[in-house]
Amino acid sequence: MSRSHAAEQKPALPLSRTSKRVLYALRSALIQAVPAALGIVLVVFVLLQLVPGDVVDVMASQSGSASAETMAWLRAEYGLDQPVLAQFWNYLWHLAHLSLGYSPRFGTDVTSLIAGRLPDTLLLMLLAQAVALLVGIGFGVIMAVWANKWPDRLLTLVNLLLYSLPGFWIGLLVLLLFSVQLNWLPSGGNQTIGANLSGGGALLDKLRHAVLPVLALSSYFIAIYARLTRSALLDIADQDFIRTAHAKGLAPWRIVSRHMLRCALTPVTTVAGLYFGNLLGGTAVIETVFSWPGLGSLAMEAIIARNFNLVLGILLLSAFMVVIVNVLVDLLQSLIDPRMEGSA
Template sequence: MALTAFLLKRLSYAAVLVLAVLVLNFLLIRLAPGDPIETLAGQMGGMTEEIRAELQRAYGLDKPLPAQLGIYLSRAISGDLGHSYFFNLPVTQLILERVPATLLLVMTALFLAVLAGTTLGVMASRRPNGLLSQIITVVSVVGYSAPVFWTGMLLIILFASIIPILPVSGMRAAVVRQGVFADMLDVAHHLVLPSLSLAIVYLAQYGRLTRASMLDVLGADYIRTARAKGLTENTVYFRHALRNALLPVITIVGLQFGNMLAGAIVVETVFNWPGLGRLAFDSVLRRDYPTLLGLLFFSSLLVIVVNQLTDMCYRLADPRIRT
C-alpha cells in the first residue's frame, strides 16, 4: 500500500509538471524572435501576401496567442504534436524515427561514464594520497572542464587525421553491409567516437563523486566493524562500502540525464549523428515551431520518467527509504 501510494503521488506530480512544461515551452518558443513564415519565404525565394496569409491560417498562426495555446494543449494531451512546417511530416513520426539513434548514443555514453567513472573512483579511494589517485583526479578535472564539442573535435582530429581507424560521421557506412550482425558492427563502429565524446565529461564527474563518497563511507563505524570481523578488503570495499557510496551517484545520474540529452545535441551535430539532437538543431535554424515543441515535450517527458525511475532505484538501493 505504501509503495502504491508513493507511485500515485509521484505520478500526480509528474502530470502537473508535464502540463507546466507544455505551457512554458509553448510561450518561450512563441516569444522567441523569428517567424516561420518568413523562413519558409526565404527558402522559397519569396511569396505573395495571399500565400503568406494562407500559410498563417493553415498553421493557425493568425489566431491570438491564448487561442493557439489552447489548441496546442488540447492536441498535445491527445497525442497529436502537430505537423512540421519544414519536413512536412507529423512531428510524432519525425521523433519516433530519431529516438532509437539518440537513445543508443545517450545510454551507451551513460553506461561508459558510470562504469568507468565508478571504477576510477574506487581505485582512487583505495590510496587517496597515492600517485594513481592524483593522476585520476587530474584527468577527471581536465575531462570535466573540457567542452563536449571541443572533445569531439579533438577525437575527430586524432582518429580521422593522425590515426584514421574510426569513422567520424554518420551512423552507418555509405555501403550497406549485408546481415544483421554486420550492420550491428557497423553501427557500433560509428558509435565509438560520439559516445566517448559525450561520456568523458560525465565519466570525470562520476569518478570524482565516487572517490569522495567512498572516502566518506570508509570512515564509518560499520566499515571498521566489518574489518574487525576479519572480512577481506575486497569484501569491505565492494559489498559494504560501494553500495552505500553509490547512492549519490544514482542521484546525480538521474538529475543529469537532461544535461546528457542537451549534450547529445552538440555531439550529434559534430558527428552528424541522425538523432533528436540533429533534428533539434535543424528545427531551430528553420523556426520549425511544431517540431521544436514536440522535441522539448518529448525530452522533458523522458527526463521526468528517468527521475521517477531514479527515485525507485534509490529506494531499492537504500532500505531506509522504503519506510
C-alpha cells in the same frame, strides 16, 4: 458454501514493499509530470512567440520567392494567423488527443519525426551513461583505495581535465585523433552509407559509429561520478561497520566491493538521475559535431526553421524522459539500500 463462492470471498493478498514502492513512485511521477508538462508548454510557447518570424517566412526564404497572398494562405492553413491565445488553446486541444501537431517544414506529423530519431538518441545516451558510470565509479574506487598516493593524484588530474574541457572540444580532439590521423573510426553519421547491412552487422556498424560521440558525451560525467564515488567511499571508510569488517579479517577488496561500494552507489545514482537532463541537453551539441541523426540535431533544425510544433514536441518528450528516469533511480535506490523501502 460452494467452492466458487468461497473463492470469491478469498481476501486479496497484501502488496509487498517493493510493489508499494513501485506504485508510490509511479503516482509521484504522474503528479509531477502533468504540471511540469503544462508549465513547459506555456513557457516555451510564449518564448517561441517572441522570436521574430515563423515557419512560413523560412519556407519563403528557402524557396527564393513567395507572394504575399501565398504566405497569407500558408499562415491561414497552418493556423498562424490566429491570436496567440487561440494558437495555444489549439495546441493544448491536440495535445489532449495525444497529437503533437504537424510539421510544415518536413510535411509530416511531429510524432513520426520524433519516433524516427528517438532510438538513435536513446542509444547514444544510454551508452554514454553506462560508460560514465562504469569508468567514473572505477576511477573513484581506485582513487579512494589509493587516496593521496600517485594513482589518486594521476586520476585526479585526468578528472580535472575531463571536468574542465567542454564535451564538443573533446569530441573534436578524438575526431581528429581516431578518425583523421589514425583512421580507426568513422568521422560522422550513424551508419556506413551504401553498405546495406542488416541484423548483427548493422548493429555493429552503428556501435562503431557511436564510439566517438559516446566518448565525447560521457567525458564530463566520468569526472563527476569519479569525484563523487571517491568522496562517498572515504566518508564510509570511517564507519563502525567497516571497522568491524576489518576486525573480522575480511579481504580489502571484499570490504570495498560488498560493503563500502553499495553504500556509495546511493549518492552516485541520485546525481546520475539529476544530471540526466544535462546529458540529454548535451546530445544536441555532440550530435551536431558528429552528424548523428538524433533528437538533438532535429531540435537544432527545428529551431532554425522556426518549426515551433516540433520544438515543443521534443521538449515535452525530454521532460517526460527526465521524470521517468528519476522514477527508475528512485526504484533502483530502494534495491541498493533496503532501508529506503520503509519510506514508501
